[in-house]
Amino acid sequence: MSRTPAMVLVIVLVLSACVRNSEPAPVDDPVTTVVEETTSTTEVVPVNDDPFYLMLMWHQHQPLYPTNEDGVFTRPWVRLHATKDYYDMAAMLEDYPNVKATFNLTPVLLQQLEALEDGTRDLYWVHTETAANRLSGTQKQFIVERFFDTNRKIIARFPRYQELLNLQAQGVGAFSTQDILDLQVLFNLAWTDPDFLDEAPLKDLVNKGRDFTEDDKALLLAEHERIIGLVRPIHTQLWESGQIEMTTTPLAHPILPLIADSSVATVGDPTGLQPQNRFFEIPDATEQVRRGLDEAERLLGKRPVGMWPGEGAVAQLVMPLFAREGVRWVATGEDVLNETLDAGFERNEADVVTPADTLYRPWNATLDREAEIAMFFRDVRLSDQLGFEYSGMSGEAAADDFMSRLEAIKAELATTAGPHVVSVILDGENAWENYHNDGKDFLNALYERLSESEFVTTITPTEYIDLHGESLENLPDVWPGAWFSPNYATWIGEAEEATAWDYLYQARQDLHRAETIVDQDSYERAFEKMLFAQGSDWFWWYGADQNSGNDDYFDGAFRELLGQMYDELGDDRPAYLSVPIIPSQTVEVTAGQSALITPSIDGNLDDAEWEDAGRYDFDQGAIQSLQFGYDRSNLYVRVDFAEGLGENFAFLDLYLGSSLPARRPTTVVDDAVLGFGATHMVRWDALETCLYGPLPELGSGALGDCETISAADDGNGFELAIPLKALGPLVAGDRVLIRADAAGDLIPNAGPGVAQVADISNVAVVLGIDDPIGDDHGPGSYTYPTDAVFTEGSYDLKSFEIGVEENELVISFEVNRGVRNPWDSPTGLSIQTFDVYIDKDPGAGTGARILIPGRNAALEPDNGWEYGITIEGWDSAIYIADTEGAIDETNPTFSTIVLSDRGKVISRIPLELLGGGDPYSWGYAGVVLSQEEFPTSGVRRVRDVESRSSQFRLGGAPADTNHTRIIDLAWPFEDTQETLLGNYPSSSDPPATLAPDSLPQVPIVTP
CATH class of the missing domain: 2.60.40 (Immunoglobulin-like)
Structure with a gap:
């Protein structure tokens, strides 16, 4: 099709219900990244005057929480997000009539909101409404354990709540009846939007602060009930006015392509562990789409024409299913487009995807016999700025940064004809608790700038298609992927996930067999249980790649749904459904093995x-x-x-x-x-x-x-x-x-x-370095982040060893503290990153001198690394440098194990991945850094060092841009690491523009 000259930027701010913490942890998740604040008060509008659109879409979702035998929801998160997030996220747009937005409410969420409106309670509500002086010991224990399920930033806003949190460690016996009553009130106040807390009647409770009464508590619960009743009406009202567009997902928020055909998972993840049985239910996938639209229409008053598929999961196989049900557009992830077109996306110095013309516009899925369906693709980096980065900035600075990034995108597109689209898809429920004032300062600043901007105009997806739909070009077959990955590895590919898919398959086969035997009403009720068991939420929490802190709850909920399917059929539940899929939590040893043993098995227990x-x-x-x-x-x-x-x-x-x-x-x-x-x-x-x-x-x-x-x-x-x-x-x-x-x-x-298993290997040691203890301070000034997970000695290197066993290079790091895994990474590393640099021809000066991006260090002159290995919790990699120093990241599979009690990390790299050769002739450098899931742009997953330490930031950095992020260097001589890492010409220029000699120098050590 021809393309019109209009330039369009569509930014999809979809609350990625996929990044969620449905089960808030008792301590903050490490999602706050403190960013150096910059302000931009003057818009620098690119020369190109084509229209530039922004489409904000907020996606709201919660899984289907089971009810107990009393008909009470066993988790409170639908209610609490309704009172803290769902209503106000829509209502605050009324103050900005020039800002348009799109909201995605999932059917499973809408159904639970309806139940709450009709009087269904949750377990936390029941524990709140019970008079404090009539609580049983078990109920008091529940309250003391679970009523701190709130972000610590929010708790800190209420001095009495913080006081009670400090008391929690002493146990329930330390809490008086008044303490319990105050805790009942403060938990629910904390989960209420600040705008409601700033007006009567709740403002009086906030000002009171403590010594609450049962009447105070009743008033608060009545307000929660009232707010819940406002959620659906505010969305329908704004939809009718045209300020927002409403959209939804398939019924149970499933990974729709896996329901249609689970074997599609092997396209993007060919080595993942697949279930024994192929789940192949295209009719079920069709029903998920149809029933999702039906429920949204029933509960919102109109039928949506757009969909955010569960987890943004799409594939060519399911695109006709959307089109047949009248869906005009869907949204998904950047990786899907990159793989579909083999586009080779990269980011320029402004953090804009290139080729920009490919990503920043919608495309049509190619369908043989169905109407066209538009696809919008998520800009990962811009999405994550709102989800994870901006919470560490002031609202004004974050809004300025967002607008500056829009300007950078438009500038990159200035030489190409429009229309163009940028899709930003992120979570809107859980992000705000990490912001100051629940994100209000940021959102108000953002909406104010959007209202006043002369270079960007907000628009909804359907409005955009109505205006520019003829300009969309057709895609080849849509790659199977999701909102943040070019595969479905989060939901299928590990042993627990494979077992869950096999459970689902077996139950579905039994349902097929029952279809012609049981009455239609019983079958329909059983089929609905099956559809809800197909939801993505259950599979999200299986395996090592995600952890809610209470995964067994979701395991039980999944198996209970399958059990209820059999109940509706009048059949006995299969025995295997009583057996948890997730292994029980292991018990910590009294003492770990300290050396190999060979006792005589003779009955003399010596x-x-x-x-x-x-x-x-x-x-x-x-x-x-x-x-x-x-x-x-x-x-x-x-x-x-x-x-x-x-x-x-x-x-x-x-x-x-x-x-x-x-x-x-x-x-x-x-x-x-x-x-x-x-x-x-x-x-x-x-x-x-x-x-x-x-x-x-x-x-x-x-x-x-x-x-x-x-x-x-x-x-x-x-x-x-x-x-x-x-x-x-x-x-x-x-x-x-x-x-x-x-x-x-x-x-x-x-x-x-x-x-x-102890170290039972037969490794021949090539190089061993005993590092001085107590030098985990980089150039001498660095200090640890203040959060409790960063325990003393965690980055203090004791030894670094290179060895060879058979055809593998064996790399060992040992730190001066047991290695803990607070965020449950698959390898056992949550906070450390270990880098190894291999110079295969020491002194020849070939290869790269500057280390992996973001380390802010370089090898000394006359040395250069050919292979750089970064070992961490989720995304280890091997970098390869050519003779001229150009580097390329590769992601082969290699083994990393953690001997946690000993503080030892051992990686085994097949020598063929390192080009073969003689490890005894190579030179090596080993460094320790702090792992970071949300790094600064241009930094390869390691933590920043700032002038002062904070919860998730190292401190002690000088006032320049080229100080290193290395915390400890494998170097045997005392008092010289500080000189190596601290003696460099200080600069304020971007590190990526600096030459190797302008960075801290790291020596190569040879055997």
């Missing part, structure tokens, strides 16, 4: 032979202690009983979960859930000790053949040796789960134990 073993001690129960340890051939286990052996201990079963894939979590004694997928079982008795494994699936029959292993006892306990070869391939750091069944008691009682 403590000296076991002194370096790992150990669990128990204060009560049948077992006094459980010890474990490794050498290069065996896993040794020792059990000491609280009492001598007798008839109660004719045998004992020891369950193990090794690296071999378990079919699903196993059920043991009297249907008690073991808590992990056991792969092996050792049955010990005085006559013979058998190893069984791999274990069969749950309910699938006998244990199999007995492999006799060495064991002996002394009447008070026993010891045994399990050959490592029987457990599958194990390397240092692997976690072998372990739990004993002793006379019907599972031990450890609280969950599985972990026998972490």
